[in-house]
Amino acid sequence: MNYRHIFHAGNPADVMKHAIMALILDHLRVKPAPFCVLDTHAGIGRYDLTSEAAQKTLEHEDGIARLFGAPAPHPALTPYLEAVAAINPDGVLRAYPGSPRIARAALRPQDRLVLSELHPEDVRTLRREFRDDPQVAVHETDAYVALKAHLPPKEKRGLVLIDPPFEQPDEFARMADGLAAAHRRWPTGVYALWYPIKERAAVWRFQDAVEKTGIRKILLAELTWHPEDTHLRLNGSGLLIVNPPWKLDETARDLLHTLHDALPTSGGGVSVSWLVPEA
Template identity: 40%
Template sequence: MLSYRHAFHAGNFADVLKHSVLSLCLEHLIKKDKPFFYLDTHSGAGSYSLSQSKAQQNQEFQNGISQLWQLTTFPTELQPYLTAIHALNSGKQLKTYPGSPLLVKQYLRDQDYMRLYELHPKDHEKLKTLFKKIQHVRIEQSDGFAALKSALPPHIKRGIVLIDPSYEVKTDYQTATKQLIEGYKRFNTGTFLLWYPVVQRGRVNYMEQQLRNSKVRNILQVEHCISPDSTEHGMTGSGLFIINPPWQLNSQLATLLPFLQEKLSPQYNRTIHRYLVPE
């Protein structure tokens, strides 16, 4: 259950989609001085070196962030994400890729609050080191799914909850969808992002149906695939279910998604961008 390490996949095409959307959601939150709350159920190590052996083994970042790193022309919708990446890498060489917690750290203000959960002991220790002595950040070595019960609702009414399990356990598809719905009931003013891999289309279809059958409204779905659906081992795409998306996000995705498709998978054109459940 603890075999998954995101260091092998850091900066890949799935991270690009997830983190570019997360950046747009954060940009929306900081437009107001009011504090925001951020919860990450599966935080990972927080930061990843792209020169170390894990990242170098498959070099998945080469078909992800590396394709965008040195672009001089790109949509404004990609600016927040690329700005965050450049802030962590001095000079022209791409060395470090942020996990979601480090990405959010760049937006964190004195009035904001973050809760991070990571079960893997080594990644948990790295996460603690990364956020050492930073106020308003709480880090726990525990099951992030359970945290959705214990940590919600927060005392702050604005915020983002990112649910980002590894899906190394098949039941994660069912658990993640259930916890998304239950978490929303506790914090219905927040924005929820549930990331999912496309490995077998039937599992994604199951998640979609569960969300349609729930009483949750205002669910946006975005998906980027780099190859056709397959029954073989391996991820062919990834997506996000977004509850309570910021009001501009839908139109921003209409520009962002085709651009990512063009740059990261020009040989295969399949995306999903729709309201799975309307308001």
């Protein structure tokens, strides 16, 4: 309950996560049928990079600030960078869109966004952010309760983003269990689960737990910016994606290599692989 994303908004982990999220949403937009996005850890929607908290850490300077205001270094980054530009219309980087704003930028009139957030203060901020928006619903509820309450969606197509703050020691286990339960309710949905890369053993245990669920078609996409033996606070981040759109693996690999070249690094690299293939 004490986590505040404002200290980390727009950092390399956000850039990686939101760039691939925007790419998935761009794929969903290809077909005219409506889709739904469920964001289980929604936060506040947008973050003021001029605030005292953001200025204290300046993490966005090693992230979105390296890309903002310049042509997209890869076409797949265009949907993401357009979403960032939309909330900075004067061309000066003052705000960063959280995942709710990334998702809202992708919605067409027939699409819908469902936001779940447990922190009372953040829920109030989130409701102000999307007040009078008929395509967005905000719920003050636990993320894993939201998976039960809102799946399957009436649209039958869409994306579920599970992006915890990892304050709880059992968060990896909760994510694996939550995904298994959600997939039983809605096996055709696209699921994107974000995870930090700090200790590789913890990531392996999480991936093993997901593999044992029997779910098929699971893609892993990772970007690291420090060698993993440095034991820094955050060496990189990953997305575990169930039912990824066609050829997302190829595009994500190119996109992440572009990000690794564009962002400051002391090592690390890119990995895109199938944890479980389709068949």
